[in-house]
Amino acid sequence: MQIPVGASDLTPSWMTAALRAEGTIGASAVVAVDVAPVGEVGMTGQIFRVGISYDDAPAGAPTSVVAKLSGATPEVRDVVHSMGFYAREIGTYRELADRCPLRMPRCYFTALDQDTGDSAILLEDLTDLRQLAHTGGPVFEVERLVADLALLHATWWNDTQLSELPWLTLQGILTPVQGPGHLEQTWPMFLERLSAPITPELLATQPLFMRYLEPVSTNLFNEPPLTLIHNDVQGDNLLWEEGAESPVVLIDWQLATRARGVVDVAGFLCGHLDTEQRRRHEHRLLRTYHTALMQSGIVDYPFDLCWDDYRCALLIPASRIAMAVGMHPELRKTPGAFWDVLYPRFVAAIEDLDVADVLVARYGSA
Numbered sequence: 001m002q003i004p005v006g007a008s009d010l011t012p013s014w015m016t017a018a019l020r021a022e023g024t025i026g027a028s029a030v031v032a033v034d035v036a037p038v039g040e041v042g043m044t045g046q047i048f049r050v051g052i053s054y055d056d057a058p059a060g061a062p063t064s065v066v067a068k069l070s071g072a073t074p075e076v077r078d079v080v081h082s083m084g085f086y087a088r089e090i091g092t093y094r095e096l097a098d099r100c101p102l103r104m105p106r107c108y109f110t111a112l113d114q115d116t117g118d119s120a121i122l123l124e125d126l127t128d129l130r131q132l133a134h135t136g137g138p139v140f141e142v143e144r145l146v147a148d149l150a151l152l153h154a155t156w157w158n159d160t161q162l163s164e165l166p167w168l169t170l171q172g173i174l175t176p177v178q179g180p181g182h183l184e185q186t187w188p189m190f191l192e193r194l195s196a197p198i199t200p201e202l203l204a205t206q207p208l209f210m211r212y213l214e215p216v217s218t219n220l221f222n223e224p225p226l227t228l229i230h231n232d233v234q235g236d237n238l239l240w241e242e243g244a245e246s247p248v249v250l251i252d253w254q255l256a257t258r259a260r261g262v263v264d265v266a267g268f269l270c271g272h273l274d275t276e277q278r279r280r281h282e283h284r285l286l287r288t289y290h291t292a293l294m295q296s297g298i299v300d301y302p303f304d305l306c307w308d309d310y311r312c313a314l315l316i317p318a319s320r321i322a323m324a325v326g327m328h329p330e331l332r333k334t335p336g337a338f339w340d341v342l343y344p345r346f347v348a349a350i351e352d353l354d355v356a357d358v359l360v361a362r363y364g365s366a
Contacts, residue, residue, distance in 0.1 A: 003118040003119065012031055018108070018111075019108060019109065035067075036051075045071050047069075049127055050065050076329070080117070081117030088167055090110040093107040093121065101151045108124075123251075129249060132235035137272065142272060146292070147289070150261070162227075168256065177214065183206075193337075196339075205318060205350060208315065212312075213315055227259070229261055230253060230256055232255040234267065262310045265310060266311075267316070269282055275344075275349075308362065314349055
């Protein structure tokens with residue numbers, strides 16, 4: 001069956017075939033759909049909420065779903081597909097979701113054309129849940145999430161299954177070898193698209209990336225202890241169900257991979273908390289994460305190693321912001337954009353935590 005490339009392709013007949021393919025609706029048929037975009041235009045693809053009407057709805061059939069499609073423009077789709085984003089998210093829902101201790105949306109259908117990069121995923125509609133703000137939120141949300149991340153990481157700690165999944169491996173410019181070169185190319189455009197003050201401290205991060213991004217990434221993504229990480233834990237990818245026993249729902253698994261779990265924690269704490277909150281709570285929150293790991297039976301990861309990994313790991317989400325903004329053909333300088341908020345937070349954390357010192361001690365001087 002053909003993979004839809006836009007909203008107009010999400011027709012009743014296509015929805016019928018997709019929901020029948022996984023046995024969701026049996027012989028029933030979709031007779032009408034109501035398609036509307038979800039949120040702003042995504043950086044890697046298109047997201048729609050699809051209301052569904054049936055001729056004879058079977059018990060449990062979804063009355064709406066969220067449809068995730070590949071990027072609308074060839075430029076975006078080709079780059080994202082070359083990095084394995086679509087295959088990675090589809091593989092996560094197909095092969096790992098059943099073991100995930102955190103709530104994920106139910107998946108009804110997946111498809112990917114490896115030649116064109118066209119992809120489609122139909123997911124449980126959770127658009128009524130509160131999405132965490134990408135620029136931050138209260139500390140109690142962070143406390144809950146770091147404990148949940150520890151549970152996620154403990155579930156796949158040193159699990160050999162992960163090494164048997166080729167789609168889980170980072171590809172293209174996300175790899176340790178290609179990342180620094182691509183960052184060097186995109187850095188000038190990133191600076192042009194910044195509205196935040198371009199300080200000496202901010203400029204100093206670029207040579208730090210060029211010297212240390214490859215060894216840091218090689219270390220944290222290849223040397224045990226490794227586990228499954230989401231690799232993009234930030235407000236836009238977190239839903240919160242008020243009053244639920246397990247309120248956190250983790251979405252958007254396009255960057256999921258094997259790595260040291262603290263990569264998730266570093267990206268979230270330093271991106272989600274404003275700088276003053278991070279300074280007050282960071283060490284305690286990392287202790288919360290580490291304690292939760294130990295309570296889940298993890299005994300091969302002392303806190304001192306966790307702390308140094310955390311500091312080194314800051315280079316990964318910070319450099320990814322610069323690369324993503326610098327390379328995206330549709331982004332422009334926009335005061336108040338997420339990169340104007342998040343990147344200075346990482347700059348401050350790199351300064352506060354003497355990251356350069358731990359990098360020199362671990363990987364040598366420039």
